[in-house]
Amino acid sequence: MKKLLIAAVTTAALVGGSVAVAAAANADSGTVVRVVDGDTLVASINNADHTIRLLNVDTPETKDPNQPVECLGPEASKYLEEKLPPGTKIKLEFDAERHDKYGRTLAGVFAPDGSLVNAEIAREGLGIPVQFGANGKFLPPVTAAYEEARAEKKGLFSEDAECTLPAQLAKTAKALDTATAAAPAETSAAVGAAATALTTELAAAKAFRSIFAASKDAQRAVYWAGLSAAAATAGLKILDSKVAAAEKKRDELNSRTVTLAAAEKKAKEERIAAEARAAAEKKAAEERAAAEKKAAEDRAAAEKAAAEEAARLAEAEAERLRRLPVPIPYIPPAPQPYVPPAPQPYVPPAPSTKYTGPRCYAPGGKSWRPC
Numbered sequence: 001m002k003k004l005l006i007a008a009v010t011t012a013a014l015v016g017g018s019v020a021v022a023a024a025a026n027a028d029s030g031t032v033v034r035v036v037d038g039d040t041l042v043a044s045i046n047n048a049d050h051t052i053r054l055l056n057v058d059t060p061e062t063k064d065p066n067q068p069v070e071c072l073g074p075e076a077s078k079y080l081e082e083k084l085p086p087g088t089k090i091k092l093e094f095d096a097e098r099h100d101k102y103g104r105t106l107a108g109v110f111a112p113d114g115s116l117v118n119a120e121i122a123r124e125g126l127g128i129p130v131q132f133g134a135n136g137k138f139l140p141p142v143t144a145a146y147e148e149a150r151a152e153k154k155g156l157f158s159e160d161a162e163c164t165l166p167a168q169l170a171k172t173a174k175a176l177d178t179a180t181a182a183a184p185a186e187t188s189a190a191v192g193a194a195a196t197a198l199t200t201e202l203a204a205a206k207a208f209r210s211i212f213a214a215s216k217d218a219q220r221a222v223y224w225a226g227l228s229a230a231a232a233t234a235g236l237k238i239l240d241s242k243v244a245a246a247e248k249k250r251d252e253l254n255s256r257t258v259t260l261a262a263a264e265k266k267a268k269e270e271r272i273a274a275e276a277r278a279a280a281e282k283k284a285a286e287e288r289a290a291a292e293k294k295a296a297e298d299r300a301a302a303e304k305a306a307a308e309e310a311a312r313l314a315e316a317e318a319e320r321l322r323r324l325p326v327p328i329p330y331i332p333p334a335p336q337p338y339v340p341p342a343p344q345p346y347v348p349p350a351p352s353t354k355y356t357g358p359r360c361y362a363p364g365g366k367s368w369r370p371c
Contacts, residue, residue: 028107032088037062038076038126039118040104043090053104054118055095056138058130060156060222070222071163072155076126083117084109090117095135108138119145125155128225146225156226165212165226169235172208175201176242180249188260195253202246209239 030043030050038059041052060070062077084090091110100106109117118138121127123145131139150157159167179198185191213236227235360371 028092028094030090030092032084032086032090034086035077035081035084038073038080038121041080041084041109043092045092051102051104052092052109053100053106054121055106055108055132055135056129056142057118057122057127058222059121059127072126072161075155075161076121079121079124079126080117083111083120088112093137095137097133097135100132106132106135116141118142122146123148123154125149125152125157128156128222150228156222158226166231168208169212169227169239172205173239173242176205176246180242180246186260188257188264191253191260192257195250195257198246198250198253202243202250205239205243205246209236209243212236212239 028045030045030052033042033044033049035041036051039054039057040063041054042049043052044050059076060073061067062069062073089112092105092107093110094105094107098106111117111120116138118127119141122129122142127142127146129139129143129146149155153159153166155161156164157166158164159170161167162171179194179201182194182197185194212232355370358371359368361368
């Protein structure tokens with residue numbers, strides 16, 4: 001890279017010398033009116049406005065109605081606006097062809113400080129070298145500036161600007177690494193979520209890979225400016241290995257999700273059964289406690305009723321006794337003198353006419369005779 005950069009700078013110096021020799025006969029000057037985009041501006045030359053297209057540099061598109069705004073296109077436009085604000089005096093140098101098919105003036109544009117703006121844009125990593133037909137006059141300094149930007153990883157070579165190819169490659173690889181190396185989850189839901197997240201990152205990575213692996217001829221050259229062919233090949237190899245690792249991890253997560261789901265289902269069933277047993281035991285204990293409580297309450301109620309009845313009877317008896325008439329004191333009768341009964345005369349009993357001696361009964365016991 002250093003050898004290439006030194007060679008490019010040397011070439012630029014040599015070409016710069018030849019450019020300076022011819023400048024007096026093939027130069028013009030003007031005043032900036034406005035910037036159109038990163039490689040195009042409008043300048044007033046001899047009191048007429050001319051659209052100037054910077055030679056040998058191409059910046060990301062912002063104005064083409066058939067193209068979306070490209071990565072770092074607004075930044076390239078902003079850089080040119082800050083470099084050449086309206087009213088800035090500029091020097092123009094031309095090459096073999098002074099106009100393109102759109103009628104724009106093709107030129108090398110020099111700022112008041114003498115710097116070649118075409119190269120300065122490339123030095124910021126906001127443009128790439130490009131050949132316009134036979135016009136290659138400013139290609140060496142633009143190429144040298146482009147290589148400087150590559151070495152310093154600026155602009156289109158930076159991983160800090162999210163839209164650049166290096167940034168997208170790094171972001172995709174990091175996203176896969178993060179999703180693949182996520183801490184293991186302990187529930188089927190969490191593992192399933194991790195698998196879903198990894199699947200999403202894989203889909204995004206594969207979509208990016210399909211663009212990344214496509215032929216460069218199918219893409220704008222600016223899109224690929226951030227990666228050399230070797231870097232693109234190495235990046236694709238790394239991306240493929242990370243995709244393979246992520247797919248393996250995704251399959252493991254899906255398998256673990258199934259295993260955990262089965263274990264969780266069994267644990268749930270066992271928990272439900274245990275809860276049902278506990279609920280039944282609790283209900284039975286509550287029913288026993290309720291029955292014992294009711295029996296105790298019934299006994300207490302019966303005892304209370306018996307006590308109340310005994311108290312009522314005692315009170316009734318006390319009331320009955322209270323209502324009894326006062327007893328008359330007993331006065332024993334005065335003792336009577338003993339008068340013996342008068343003696344009775346003896347009267348002998350009358351003689352009996354009945355036989356009182358032994359009797360002999362005839363058979364049958366119906367008649368008898370004295371014995």
